[in-house]
Amino acid sequence: MAVESVRDLQVELLGIRKHFGGAQALDDVSLRVAAGTVHALVGENGAGKSTLSKVCAGVISPDSGVVRAGGEDVVFRSPRDALARGIATIAQELALVPGLTVEQNVFLGAEPRRGGLLDRKALRRRYDELAEHVGFDLVPDSPVSSLRTADQQKVEILRALSSGASLIIMDEPTAALSREDTELLHDTIRLLVSGGRSVLLVSHFLSEVLELSDEVTILRDGRLVRTSAAADESEASLIDGMLGRSLDSVFPGLPPAPAESASIVLSAVGVHAPGVRGVDITVRAGEIVGLAGLVGAGRSELVMALVGASRVRSGEVTIDGEPVDVRAPSEAMRSGIALVPESRKEQGVVPLRSVEENATLASLATFSRAGFVDRRQERAAAGAVLESTRVRAASPRAPMSSLSGGNQQKVLFARALLCGPRLLIADEPTRGVDVGSRRAIYDLLVEQARAGLAVLVVSSDIEEVIGLSHRVLVMRGGRVTGELTGADITDENILTAAFLDTDTNKGADS
Numbered sequence: 001m002a003v004e005s006v007r008d009l010q011v012e013l014l015g016i017r018k019h020f021g022g023a024q025a026l027d028d029v030s031l032r033v034a035a036g037t038v039h040a041l042v043g044e045n046g047a048g049k050s051t052l053s054k055v056c057a058g059v060i061s062p063d064s065g066v067v068r069a070g071g072e073d074v075v076f077r078s079p080r081d082a083l084a085r086g087i088a089t090i091a092q093e094l095a096l097v098p099g100l101t102v103e104q105n106v107f108l109g110a111e112p113r114r115g116g117l118l119d120r121k122a123l124r125r126r127y128d129e130l131a132e133h134v135g136f137d138l139v140p141d142s143p144v145s146s147l148r149t150a151d152q153q154k155v156e157i158l159r160a161l162s163s164g165a166s167l168i169i170m171d172e173p174t175a176a177l178s179r180e181d182t183e184l185l186h187d188t189i190r191l192l193v194s195g196g197r198s199v200l201l202v203s204h205f206l207s208e209v210l211e212l213s214d215e216v217t218i219l220r221d222g223r224l225v226r227t228s229a230a231a232d233e234s235e236a237s238l239i240d241g242m243l244g245r246s247l248d249s250v251f252p253g254l255p256p257a258p259a260e261s262a263s264i265v266l267s268a269v270g271v272h273a274p275g276v277r278g279v280d281i282t283v284r285a286g287e288i289v290g291l292a293g294l295v296g297a298g299r300s301e302l303v304m305a306l307v308g309a310s311r312v313r314s315g316e317v318t319i320d321g322e323p324v325d326v327r328a329p330s331e332a333m334r335s336g337i338a339l340v341p342e343s344r345k346e347q348g349v350v351p352l353r354s355v356e357e358n359a360t361l362a363s364l365a366t367f368s369r370a371g372f373v374d375r376r377q378e379r380a381a382a383g384a385v386l387e388s389t390r391v392r393a394a395s396p397r398a399p400m401s402s403l404s405g406g407n408q409q410k411v412l413f414a415r416a417l418l419c420g421p422r423l424l425i426a427d428e429p430t431r432g433v434d435v436g437s438r439r440a441i442y443d444l445l446v447e448q449a450r451a452g453l454a455v456l457v458v459s460s461d462i463e464e465v466i467g468l469s470h471r472v473l474v475m476r477g478g479r480v481t482g483e484l485t486g487a488d489i490t491d492e493n494i495l496t497a498a499f500l501d502t503d504t505n506k507g508a509d510s
């Protein structure tokens with residue numbers, strides 16, 4: 001199918017209900033996505049956004065209600081059925097085949113053939129045509145496993161386009177993207193829409209929602225709150241609708257920065273590791289240090305070295321003055337370092353185990369006596385921390401896979417806290433987390449700092465870094481290129497340090 005052939009497709013969902021066990025995930029929700037528009041779906045974690053998207057995409061069947069595509073009632077038994085009607089989806093957790101190339105993934109199951117054989121030339125022609133249409137510059141022969149998230153997403157978009165999709169459902173597409181990649185995706189969305197396609201966009205970034213969408217639908221507890229023109233909403237009005245209450249501020253007040261004399265918890269001197277080229281940092285007890293920088297600046301690499309996921313080649317790391325040599329992530333906790341990882345899918349969630357077990361996974365030793373786990377104690381500890389992290393699950397015994405994306409993230413947070421660390425490292429701690437819970441996570445981080453922990457927050461969200469840090473370190477090219485405190489912690493200063501080579505003249509940007 002040629003890239004240009006787009007049908008004007010209006011998709012309607014009418015009176016959709018869906019329950020999982022005793023939980024009503026969707027309760028009489030109706031929604032219409034008009035052709036050539038961006039329709040945003042917002043709501044707290046667990047509100048039912050992904051479930052509604054999956055109904056629309058044919059991934060799950062509703063208990064009742066009607067799906068109407070192009071004016072006709074349709075019943076989707078699989079995503080393939082939805083695709084045949086022009087509806088494609090880019091899931092919250094990407095679903096590509098890692099061993100295959102970009103091109104193979106784009107045309108998976110729909111390869112052009114000649115006399116039963118794969119027509120490689122035709123394939124490449126079609127690939128080039130598609131990629132050019134949206135201005136993507138991916139190498140068609142690279143294996144998708146070698147691509148970063150932003151590029152894997154592009155592959156998913158190309159796949160949707162190659163199948164002639166008119167409505168593309170995107171579930172938190174920018175949650176894992178850097179600032180620049182987010183801009184690129186926004187451009188792509190605008191391009192799709194100007195060509196007559198439509199996008200159903202699930203996002204926790206309210207500024208993004210207001211900027212991109214024509215209409216916004218708010219869900220709360222599986223119910224429709226309202227659908228309105230984006231132009232008639234503001235961040236505050238969306239938050240009110242999502243939470244059913246107002247939130248005066250996303251960020252809690254910070255306790256005062258610890259004095260120079262406060263004890264140093266983390267000290268890293270001259271650390272060299274893969275992607276890290278000589279880093280010195282200290283974090284004091286009670287201090288929240290933000291680590292900013294662009295993707296590839298070395299922030300995650302530094303974190304990996306600190307928690308033993310990569311090898312520290314030289315330099316010294318101490319915790320409370322004691323030298324530590326963490327050689328594996330499992331050893332980090334013993335040294336007093338806990339990490340809330342960046343990617344919940346790859347680094348931590350055990351989908352088939354219960355929420356409770358996922359929470360206590362790293363701290364089982366604490367609840368064990370003579371090799372036996374004291375389940376009672378484990379339950380009690382898990383229960384308390386799951387509550388303080390505001391995890392919403394049917395029960396602590398529910399499988400992790402039954403939780404919404406944001407709630408899974410909160411369980412990983414609970415896991416780190418249960419380890420009782422001295423240094424808490426949170427890598428993109430609020431990715432995919434709704435505004436209300438985001439505030440709860442910030443409150444927790446501040447509480448930990450108040451209790452004397454050293455907190456290191458890695459974040460691509462500049463607002464988050466500014467709102468939460470006593471001190472900000474900016475990395476670039478594997479080094480720390482800027483250190484900001486107090487009133488110097490500004491958007492502009494952070495970006496300057498992130499983009500500019502500090503070795504060269506600072507005026508070079510003008």
Ligand SMILES: Nc1ncnc2c1ncn2[C@@H]1O[C@H](COP(=O)(O)OP(=O)(O)OP(=O)(O)O)[C@@H](O)[C@H]1O
Nearest residue numbers: 020025045046047048049050051402403404405406
């Ligand atoms: N496969 C499942 N089994 C059991 N319960 C489920 C399943 N999928 C979703 N749920 C439940 O349905 C409700 C809605 O979940 P959904 O994933 O749609 O939320 P969401 O709005 O996408 O949240 P988030 O912002 O965290 O991604 C939640 O209570 C969730 O626990």
Ligand SMILES: [Mg+2]
Nearest residue numbers: 050092404405
């Ligand atoms: Mg979701």
